[in-house]
Amino acid sequence: MQHVSKRFDATQALEDVSLTLYPGEVHALIGENGAGKSTLIKIMTGVHQPDSGTILLEGAPVHIRNSQEAQTLGIAAIYQEPMVFPDLNVAENIFISHRNRGAVVNWGRLHRDAEAVLRQLDVHLDVRMPARGLTLAAQQAVEIAKAISLNVRVLIMDEPTASLSAHEVDQLFRIIESLRNQGVAILFIGHRMEEVFRIADRITVLRDGKLISSRTRVEIADLPAQREQVIREMVGREVGDFFAKTEAPRGNLLMSVRDLGKTGVFSGVNFDIYEGEVLGFAGLIGARRTDVGLALFGIEPADSGAILFDGKPVEIKTPRHAMQLGIAYVTEDRRGLGLTLPMSIATNITLPTLRRYLNALGLIRRGAEDRTAEEYRKRLMIRTPSVHLEVGKLSGGNQQKVMLSKWLNARPRLLILDEPTRGIDVRAKAEVHHIISDLAAQGLGIILISSDLPEVLAMSDRVLVMREGRQMGVFTRNEATQETVMTAAMGQHEPTITDTEAARL
Amino acid sequence: MQSRFSFLRRWEGLLLILLVFVVVYNALSTPGYLTTANWINLFQLSIEKIIVALIMTFIIINAEIDLSVASVMGLSACTMGFLYMGGMPMEWAALMGLLAGVAAGLFNSFWIGVVGLPSLVVTLSGLIGYRGLAYLLVEDRSIGNFPAWFNRLGQQPLIGPFPLAMIVFFVLLVFAIIILQYSGFGRYVYVIGNSKDVARYAGVRVQRTKMILFVASSTVAALAGLLYAARLGAVRGDIATGFELDIITMVLLGGVSIFGGSGSLWGVLLSVLIILNLRNGMGLANLSGHVQTGVIGVLLILSVLAPNLASSVRASWNRHRARTLEAGKTG
Numbered sequence: 100m101q102h103v104s105k106r107f108d109a110t111q112a113l114e115d116v117s118l119t120l121y122p123g124e125v126h127a128l129i130g131e132n133g134a135g136k137s138t139l140i141k142i143m144t145g146v147h148q149p150d151s152g153t154i155l156l157e158g159a160p161v162h163i164r165n166s167q168e169a170q171t172l173g174i175a176a177i178y179q180e181p182m183v184f185p186d187l188n189v190a191e192n193i194f195i196s197h198r199n200r201g202a203v204v205n206w207g208r209l210h211r212d213a214e215a216v217l218r219q220l221d222v223h224l225d226v227r228m229p230a231r232g233l234t235l236a237a238q239q240a241v242e243i244a245k246a247i248s249l250n251v252r253v254l255i256m257d258e259p260t261a262s263l264s265a266h267e268v269d270q271l272f273r274i275i276e277s278l279r280n281q282g283v284a285i286l287f288i289g290h291r292m293e294e295v296f297r298i299a300d301r302i303t304v305l306r307d308g309k310l311i312s313s314r315t316r317v318e319i320a321d322l323p324a325q326r327e328q329v330i331r332e333m334v335g336r337e338v339g340d341f342f343a344k345t346e347a348p349r350g351n352l353l354m355s356v357r358d359l360g361k362t363g364v365f366s367g368v369n370f371d372i373y374e375g376e377v378l379g380f381a382g383l384i385g386a387r388r389t390d391v392g393l394a395l396f397g398i399e400p401a402d403s404g405a406i407l408f409d410g411k412p413v414e415i416k417t418p419r420h421a422m423q424l425g426i427a428y429v430t431e432d433r434r435g436l437g438l439t440l441p442m443s444i445a446t447n448i449t450l451p452t453l454r455r456y457l458n459a460l461g462l463i464r465r466g467a468e469d470r471t472a473e474e475y476r477k478r479l480m481i482r483t484p485s486v487h488l489e490v491g492k493l494s495g496g497n498q499q500k501v502m503l504s505k506w507l508n509a510r511p512r513l514l515i516l517d518e519p520t521r522g523i524d525v526r527a528k529a530e531v532h533h534i535i536s537d538l539a540a541q542g543l544g545i546i547l548i549s550s551d552l553p554e555v556l557a558m559s560d561r562v563l564v565m566r567e568g569r570q571m572g573v574f575t576r577n578e579a580t581q582e583t584v585m586t587a588a589m590g591q592h593e594p595t596i597t598d599t600e601a602a603r604l
Numbered sequence: 605m606q607s608r609f610s611f612l613r614r615w616e617g618l619l620l621i622l623l624v625f626v627v628v629y630n631a632l633s634t635p636g637y638l639t640t641a642n643w644i645n646l647f648q649l650s651i652e653k654i655i656v657a658l659i660m661t662f663i664i665i666n667a668e669i670d671l672s673v674a675s676v677m678g679l680s681a682c683t684m685g686f687l688y689m690g691g692m693p694m695e696w697a698a699l700m701g702l703l704a705g706v707a708a709g710l711f712n713s714f715w716i717g718v719v720g721l722p723s724l725v726v727t728l729s730g731l732i733g734y735r736g737l738a739y740l741l742v743e744d745r746s747i748g749n750f751p752a753w754f755n756r757l758g759q760q761p762l763i764g765p766f767p768l769a770m771i772v773f774f775v776l777l778v779f780a781i782i783i784l785q786y787s788g789f790g791r792y793v794y795v796i797g798n799s800k801d802v803a804r805y806a807g808v809r810v811q812r813t814k815m816i817l818f819v820a821s822s823t824v825a826a827l828a829g830l831l832y833a834a835r836l837g838a839v840r841g842d843i844a845t846g847f848e849l850d851i852i853t854m855v856l857l858g859g860v861s862i863f864g865g866s867g868s869l870w871g872v873l874l875s876v877l878i879i880l881n882l883r884n885g886m887g888l889a890n891l892s893g894h895v896q897t898g899v900i901g902v903l904l905i906l907s908v909l910a911p912n913l914a915s916s917v918r919a920s921w922n923r924h925r926a927r928t929l930e931a932g933k934t935g
Contacts, residue, residue: 418807436805439798442798450791463787
């Protein structure tokens with residue numbers, strides 16, 4: 100791509116960006132949200148047209164007018180959320196875009212071909228299985244297989260690891276290696292630095308629509324100073340403390356959970372949480388950490404075990420009940436469950452606490468509502484021209500802050516954060532970490548569910564590890580290392596009585 | 605420039621312009637059009653549907669539908685007629701008619717709110733079932749000879765030039781606007797319509813809200829059924845048959861999304877005014893009822909297309925511009 104620019108109304112999304120992808124090279128593109136990464140992808144896949152500049156494929160200028168043409172040229176993209184058809188099986192999904200199938204499907208050949216493509220990637224999947232039951236990682240493998248079947252030459256991967264567990268990331272990286280060896284040019288967009296440094300041959304930084312730097316891995320490898328430099332270039336400012344949990348004195352016992360279970364989902368969950376404490380929930384995808392969160396918030400109540408809140412036994416059956424106790428749950432699914440995107444920031448913030456903003460007649464006091472929204476906009480630094488803007492128009496990080504505001508305004512005593520930094524940029528991530536640390540210092544108990552292991556380790560006072568619905572152990576800050584937590588999460592560590600005791604520590 | 609006319613991109617803005625156009629055309633072509641009497645007459649011809657459209661707006665914004673409203677109108681009117689014929693005093697018979705509507709609403713609410721069935725299915729059953737009950741009550745008779753006071757309420761002005769149904773409409777309109785656009789309950793209606801999961805995860809009692817709406821819907825429909833009976837001076841089993849579609853048309857034409865979550869009573873009010881005046885104008889221009897219905901149908905399709913239409917026109921213009929710019933550079 101040479102000198103590509105693109106402007107949307109008032110924003111210059113891309114300005115004079117030139118980028119070269121080579122066959123057999125993994126080219127990582129990093130930058131904050133809004134840096135122009137998505138626009139670049141959309142131009143490469145024909146969704147948008149550049150205002151100026153040209154795209155050359157093997158030296159010849161091409162005009163990619165739509166995604167169909169991109170596909171014909173051998174350019175394919177896969178995204179964070181795989182786009183498979185849940186009711187079709189694996190083989191059908193792989194060959195969904197093939198036109199010359201004729202009127203009658205030759206199932207035998209279809210399945211054999213699908214198996215051949217998957218073998219090429221060293222992926223073992225039953226091609227007759229419907230896509231619905233597949234894990235996210237397997238769905239991504241299917242999407243990659245789909246691209247291969249179309250003779251992909253340029254594969255764009257937009258944050259493919261955002262929803263994957265560490266083990267699945269390893270699998271994905273093996274697939275990427277194999278593609279690289281087959282001479283595919285790969286553009287890898289990522290937020291997790293260690294992954295980028297691990298997989299990329301070349302690393303390019305975008306900021307505010309401009310290309311800031313482009314380096315090979317050799318220039319950066321094993322040079323912490325160089326890595327910090329890359330992060331600085333992304334955010335355009337010095338990164339101080341990346342993870343920010345400060346020591347806070349542990350307060351009173353807030354909640355005790357004893358042998359909590361839900362049939363067929365999770366069982367044997369035991370922990371205590373104190374005021375001012377961050378309790379991390381670590382585990383791989385499918386560890387059922389979210390289900391424990393939902394049980395504590397009354398969305399999907401538990402059916403066995405006991406919960407003591409302030410020393411009193413409680414049964415949490417509805418979210419309202421949980422909220423009355425002072426429990427708030429900030430979902431991992433921002434768009435589906437956390438925010439009503441077409442409605443305003445202010446509307447979203449006051450939703451759980453709307454009763455406070457009603458006058459005697461049940462009418463909303465808009466002034467009070469706006470004041471609250473403004474207060475949180477300042478306090479959490481939500482970057483928006485107005486609190487009346489639709490939430491859907493904000494970047495992921497700012498949406499996350501709106502969701503936090505919404506629940507902080509409920510003045511909770513126990514805050515359950517489910518993947519609070521997934522899919523948000525480095526700066527917003529650091530800000531969220533600061534907020535968590537501040538809240539703990541103010542005496543909130545915080546349950547931090549996160550698949551980002553360094554984050555859990557840095558932010559938590561204690562770490563509870565789950566695996567497939569079972570509690571594998573609770574580690575103190577000193578005990579918890581990448582190795583101990585990962586070993587437990589992968590099932591090398593069976594729960595013992597000492598863990599139950601550790602839970603009470 | 606762009607911002608001054610930006611309201612045009614909203615469907616309500618287009619409705620307003622269309623309304624002004626229709627009213628000016630009618631006023632110029634028909635003497636006596638702009639008189640109070642004519643306007644009251646216009647409203648009075650569809651007043652029962654308009655009243656029900658107010659509550660239907662809540663239901664559709666909530667991402668639900670109530671197909672049973674017209675049958676509930678029939679049920680309440682026929683219950684009243686049946687009991688009156690059986691010797692019950694008119695005022696009591698009317699009250700029982702209203703209660704029949706409340707009962708139908710509770711029945712709908714139970715299946716939708718407690719059991720969790722889709723409202724489309726439940727109220728479609730209601731559409732058939734309540735109509736069946738109405739026929740059971742009055743068979744194929746026409747029940748009339750209501751007390752004079754009752755017919756007067758339906759047909760004569762009550763306060764100033766306004767008959768009872770108009771006054772009911774104004775009062776309900778004010779209440780509906782305050783509740784939907786300014787109250788906490790109205791906020792919940794919109795949020796649930798946008799995403800009932802988001803509402804549930806915020807501790808909003810989703811099912812309870814829906815149940816309140818469906819009881820309110822049937823109650824208002826029952827009231828409208830009684831007003832209709834009073835205006836006609838008689839009830840039959842087929843009274844108000846098919847009204848539900850006209851009612852839903854009024855709401856959707858007003859820019860309320862069939863998927864829920866957006867739209868306003870202001871838009872519905874505009875749409876009602878347009879439908880009334882358009883029909884009136886086309887009637888005066890000697891266009892048949894079928895043509896009038898066709899025109900309304902085209903408008904309805906446009907109302908659904910409008911938001912997408914504007915953005916797709918803009919997108920294709922941008923593509924066109926990009927191509928010509930590019931051609932200019934290379935050429």
